[in-house]
Amino acid sequence: MLALPILKSVVVRMLSLHLKIAQFMNKKDTEPKVELFCVLLLEEMADSESKIPFTEAGDCLDEVEFVFDDGQKLYVSQNFLYYVSPVFKAMFEHDFKEKETRNVNLKEKVYWDFLEFLLCLHPDVQKLVDSTNVLSVVYIAEEYQAKLIIRKCKDFMSEWLQSELESARTTSSDLEKLGRVRTCLRILSTAETLQYNAIVEEACKVIGNIGHAIIIGTLSESKEYERKQSQKGNIYEEPSNEDPLAEEPSNEDPLAEEHSNEDPLADCKTLFDKLPEQLKYKLMVARQELCDSIEMHRMKFSRKGHRLI
Incomplete structure (x- = not known):
């Protein structure tokens, strides 16, 4: 002592x-x-x-x-x-x-x-x-079988997922969202390996809410992505006068620096490809369900004569 x-x-x-x-x-x-x-x-x-x-x-x-x-x-x-x-x-x-x-x-x-x-x-x-x-x-x-730490880890993984989702919702940057999805995919992969089914379900819903471009590769068509990749792929670098879309680096993401010199889109694709097929399907279903819900909401307001944004 x-x-x-x-x-x-x-x-x-x-x-x-x-x-x-x-x-x-x-x-x-x-x-x-x-x-x-x-x-x-x-x-x-x-x-x-x-x-x-x-x-x-x-x-x-x-x-x-x-x-x-x-x-x-x-x-x-x-x-x-x-x-x-x-x-x-x-x-x-x-x-x-x-x-x-x-x-x-x-x-x-x-x-x-x-x-x-x-x-x-x-x-x-x-x-x-x-x-x-x-x-x-x-x-x-x-x-x-350290039950106390297992419980703490599960609780934090769940809180971390929700934190990443909230951060993704508050930014207009596709690249910032990409970093959040990368983190969520890591959590999902860990939860799947350890058979934490509740966290797997939660992670799928969170990733579905953030977007699917990171998986199917359409984000690479973004002008913002192309500019950032031409600058050595650092998505958390300090903003410059030449790049008005650049955002301040986030101190809330401790994994950002670890992967600052990597291609985040490639990271996400690699993480996704390593998932079991049934989990890939679950991710796509979660995204499709969200898209269907949004589309039905838009149709409902359209029929009422409201202008859609």
Whole structure:
């Protein structure tokens, strides 16, 4: 357990860290956001008595060592693992080799993702599940049956979808909408893999409300898209005098910088193509149902003699 003065120091440094990340979001960098958080937090605490939980040996008498493919290690209390994961509990209660060696090899796991997962569970840290980590943490939470984090991930994925839809509705830029759809497709893909049926349904409706041009490719005919692509495909760059359609970069989309040098239309097509056929069909049906509803609404007002816009 960290001492109270150290915990206060952690809080102060965490606030400072959030400001640094907010500033970082306006810079071009392809470093993964989960790794970014951990690296910055380590730097913030390097000269302090406080330290990141799980990163140094010797804190617990019942310590278990996690070893990753790249040789990096994390150190976790066995009692902590008992409480947060029935998978780890079974591992140490039954005759698995890890019970004797107290050494767990995490094959094909990413050090930074797993550390983020543990920090979300740690009672003195309680790292938030957010857009920087949810799509990586949720897979680990499911594998180790960490119900608390699974619930938080599901709740945030649903909130994130609605946030993307609202952002798409408030912009006239096809390219901004394209970025929102890309995010929603990633959420949809994750939800489909993990069989989160309610989130799959919600994601299909959200994407259907934003538009279908990103899927069938007609967005590439847009003059705005052509201009942006000629400028190295950066859809979140600073507006210039020559491009009156350019919009301010959005600080609300932490994935924007990660893909700033990629073709967003190609990203969306790739994500769509990887979906199962039945899910592609569901997306098209959601879009068609919306279009039919709009058309019937237009016909109703037209018959009443109202001028249509």
